Each structure stands twice: as structure tokens, then as C-alpha cells.
Amino acid sequence: MHTEEKKVNVVILAAGAGKRMHSMLPKVLHEIAGRSLLQHVVDRGRSLMPDKICIVIGHGAAQVKHSMLAEDVNWILQDQQLGTGHALLQALPQLDANGVTLVLYGDVPLISQGTLQKLMTVSAGKYCSLLTAVFDNPFGYGRIIRDFETGEVAAIVEQKDATVDQQKICEINTGIMMIPNVRLHSWLPEISNNNSQREYYLTDIIALAVRDGVEVKTIQADNYWEVLGVNSKTQLAKLERIYQENYSRELMEKGVRLMDPERIDVRGDLNCGSDVSIDINCIFEGTVTLGNSVQIGAHCVLRNVRVASGVIIQPFCMIEDAEIEEACKIGPYARIRPGTKLASQVHIGNFVEVKNSQIGPYSKANHLSYIGDSTIGQHVNIGAGTITCNYDGVNKYRTVIEDDVFIGSDTQLIAPVKIARGSTIGAGSTITKETPENQLTLSRSKQVSIANWRRPEKKK
Ligand code: UD1
Numbered sequence: 001m002h003t004e005e006k007k008v009n010v011v012i013l014a015a016g017a018g019k020r021m022h023s024m025l026p027k028v029l030h031e032i033a034g035r036s037l038l039q040h041v042v043d044r045g046r047s048l049m050p051d052k053i054c055i056v057i058g059h060g061a062a063q064v065k066h067s068m069l070a071e072d073v074n075w076i077l078q079d080q081q082l083g084t085g086h087a088l089l090q091a092l093p094q095l096d097a098n099g100v101t102l103v104l105y106g107d108v109p110l111i112s113q114g115t116l117q118k119l120m121t122v123s124a125g126k127y128c129s130l131l132t133a134v135f136d137n138p139f140g141y142g143r144i145i146r147d148f149e150t151g152e153v154a155a156i157v158e159q160k161d162a163t164v165d166q167q168k169i170c171e172i173n174t175g176i177m178m179i180p181n182v183r184l185h186s187w188l189p190e191i192s193n194n195n196s197q198r199e200y201y202l203t204d205i206i207a208l209a210v211r212d213g214v215e216v217k218t219i220q221a222d223n224y225w226e227v228l229g230v231n232s233k234t235q236l237a238k239l240e241r242i243y244q245e246n247y248s249r250e251l252m253e254k255g256v257r258l259m260d261p262e263r264i265d266v267r268g269d270l271n272c273g274s275d276v277s278i279d280i281n282c283i284f285e286g287t288v289t290l291g292n293s294v295q296i297g298a299h300c301v302l303r304n305v306r307v308a309s310g311v312i313i314q315p316f317c318m319i320e321d322a323e324i325e326e327a328c329k330i331g332p333y334a335r336i337r338p339g340t341k342l343a344s345q346v347h348i349g350n351f352v353e354v355k356n357s358q359i360g361p362y363s364k365a366n367h368l369s370y371i372g373d374s375t376i377g378q379h380v381n382i383g384a385g386t387i388t389c390n391y392d393g394v395n396k397y398r399t400v401i402e403d404d405v406f407i408g409s410d411t412q413l414i415a416p417v418k419i420a421r422g423s424t425i426g427a428g429s430t431i432t433k434e435t436p437e438n439q440l441t442l443s444r445s446k447q448v449s450i451a452n453w454r455r456p457e458k459k460k
């Protein structure tokens, strides 16, 4: 006996059209939680650390390939979709002669690593292992035919080829299986398309395995949703909800307080410290990290953001590609755009937009401002309605505001410009030149009053 490990190959079938999606986009490129269906399947396949991942493509092949440029996979073109058996046959030349192959479907995205691991263990490099499920309504699926006496799998019969009695069987083929490659080499070329759909059925290899005395072992997934496929927008939405429910549960199990686990969407990775609370209808995209005791108000969208501990984000904020240090207060209704770094204890209030700017500790912009391409020191107060005019229509320029500056309300800072340490800017100013330290600078026409002025009156 030898214990040498076999090479593991993963083949993902993804050539189908997905007509019922009613979309120009190839089916496997539709997204769940911000990642394509195919990406979910590839990621799962990878978790087994296979020696090779092959993806069979056909419909929208170029687009599918393009969507996964960063992935190290073998692409296999199936020009005509003649059936799942034909699809795997196209991949055969790429498979390791002495390996085992796991077959996954590009449109079954929620399969778990644990289930695939189980399938691999059971196949032990030499048996066929098959993932089956028991459905109350098995219509449309291939049925698992078992030997009446032994209970062993005898064959799979497709819905359209099943007898009335076979159609009553509730154990179905999920399509996910693991087969030794030497067997694929002998069985796949034997499959014919002599059936009601004139397709080469991969499922026919099960009967061939039985004929050749190769054991077919079956397992079932722990969760029904692992084997659900996406064929329509309705199913896509359903699987999205299942994914999100699972994600929410994991967050809560790690101690995150979700005001309503059914009203949060994570389209990427959300990493939380302890005592984080998240109010309803928030969306997290890309990689978001929330430190201890962070509070996120209702209706916020955070994309690729790192938020340090103690930060409070009030409702209706949009924050993207930014870093927020300890104990900042943001919102409600704030927009923080890419390239922004807020030091600790910064306050950004309602209707304030910050873009590509660094703001030092304890500085505040509490109302109605645009801060773009700026470097702001500590203990700076930006008055309501302050605008950094950073763009002349062609170029962008920086505004530098040093420590302890006070900018009066409704000020325009025409970049490039520097406001030196300790400056005070009078409200309503248009600042075009560097200001001196610790002085009041203002650009305002003198206020005049006209004593005997009368309002015009309508003639009767
Ligand atoms: C298949 C199984 C059926 C199982 C069901 C589970 C066969 C013959 N039947 O049926 O037993 O219950 O899945 O959902 O395998 N594909 C290709 N090339 C092709 C045909 C299909 O790449 O020529 C891909 C599709 O893109 C899809 C997958 O294979 O990802 C399954 O194909 P589909 O036509 O949906 O098979 P079903 O008829 O649903």
C-alpha cells in the first residue's frame, strides 16, 4: 500500500448561456456580495489547495476570461455546449494523469469548504464521490437511482429521461462530484448523447463506474443552500440574501451588535473589533476594518476604509478609501472621498465633503464645507461654508492650513495657498495669498449704509 497523495484538479463548468437571466452579461459574471458567481466558486475551489484549476467557458468566453485576469487558472474553450460530459471531456487533456478531479458548477456559488473537504476525504483518491441532496420538489434535477437491495448508487437519470416512478425520487444530483482521472480517461469518451436532450451527460459516468466495479460514495451538504444554483434574477437575489444572512450571523457570533441582521450588506470583508455596533441599512464594500467600540449609524456606505477605535459615524455617511483615526466623529450626511486621512478626534459634520486631504488631530469642519487636496494641521476650525477652490478647470492645487488656524464661515481658499499657523480668517473672505502667522486676515469690502435711501414704490 502506498500513501502518496494524488494531485487534485478542480474543473469548473461555466460554458452555459444562462438564458433565464435575460442579460447581456454571461451568467457566471453576475455578482453575489460584490464578487462574481464564478469568483465565489474559484475561491472555494482554491480553499482545497488544488494543483490546478480549470474553467470551461463558452458563452461570453472572452468576457469571463477578462474578468479573472488576476487568477492563475487554465481556461478551456468549449465552442458548442454539447453537455456536461462533453464539457469535462474538453478539460481532460489538461488534467494530471494520476490525479483526482473535483467538478464544480460556475453557477453554484455557496458551496462550502467543509463539504468539498468531505467529498475529497470520501473519494480517497480512488472512489467516485457524489454530492447529493434531498429536495421536497426535485423537479428538474437528475435523480439518484439506488440499488433496491444494497442501497448503493446505480445511476443518475435526468428529469427529461426519468420514468414516472423515477421522477418520484427526491434524492437529486447536485452535479458536484469527485472522480479519479484515470477513470475519466476511460469513461468520458464512452459517453454518448443518446438521450432525450441529445446531450453528453456527465452523469452517465456513474453507471459506468458501477459497471466497472468502482464504488460511488455519496455525501450531503450540511446546509441546503450550498447546492443551490443561480438561473434567474430571483434566484440570484435569494442567494444574495442567504449569503448576507450567513455573514451577519458570523459577525454576531464574533460579538458585533447588528441592530437588524437582515438589514446589512457586506460586499467584501468586514473586520470588527469588540463592541462594534452597526445600525440598519449599512453597506460595507471591499475591505473595511472597524476598531473597538466603533458605532456606525443607519444608512452608511463604507468602502475600503480603516476606522480606528471609538469612532462614531452618524447616519447617512459615504466613506471611501479613507483612514479614520481614534475617536473621530463623522456625520450625519458626510462624504469622505478617496485619499482622506483623519487624525484622532477630528469632527466632520453634516454636508461636509473631504477629498484627498489629511486633517490633523482635534480639527473640526462641522458644517457645509468642501475640503479637497488639503493638508490641515491640528486644532484647526473650519467654519461653515468654507470651500477649498482646488481646481482651475485643468489643474488641481493643494491648500495647506497649519495648526491652530480659525477659518471664518463662507471663506474661499484659492489654491495653491497656505494659511500659516495661528491665522484667523474673517468670515466671507476670498483668500488668494499666503497669510501671516497669528494675524487676522480678511478680504471683505467695507460695509456701507445709505441713510436716506428709499425702496422703490409701485406707482398707483
Ligand atoms: C445538471 C445535471 C443534473 C443535476 C443538475 C444540478 C447533467 C447531465 N445533469 O443538469 O443531474 O441535477 O445539473 O444543477 O450533468 N455546462 C457547460 N457546458 C455544457 C453544458 C453545461 O459548461 O455543454 C455547464 C453550465 O454552464 C452549468 C453546468 O454545466 O454551469 C450545468 O449545466 P446545466 O445545463 O445547467 O445542467 P442541468 O441540465 O441543470
Ligand code: MG
Residues within 6 Å of the ligand: 229
Ligand atoms: Mg442547471
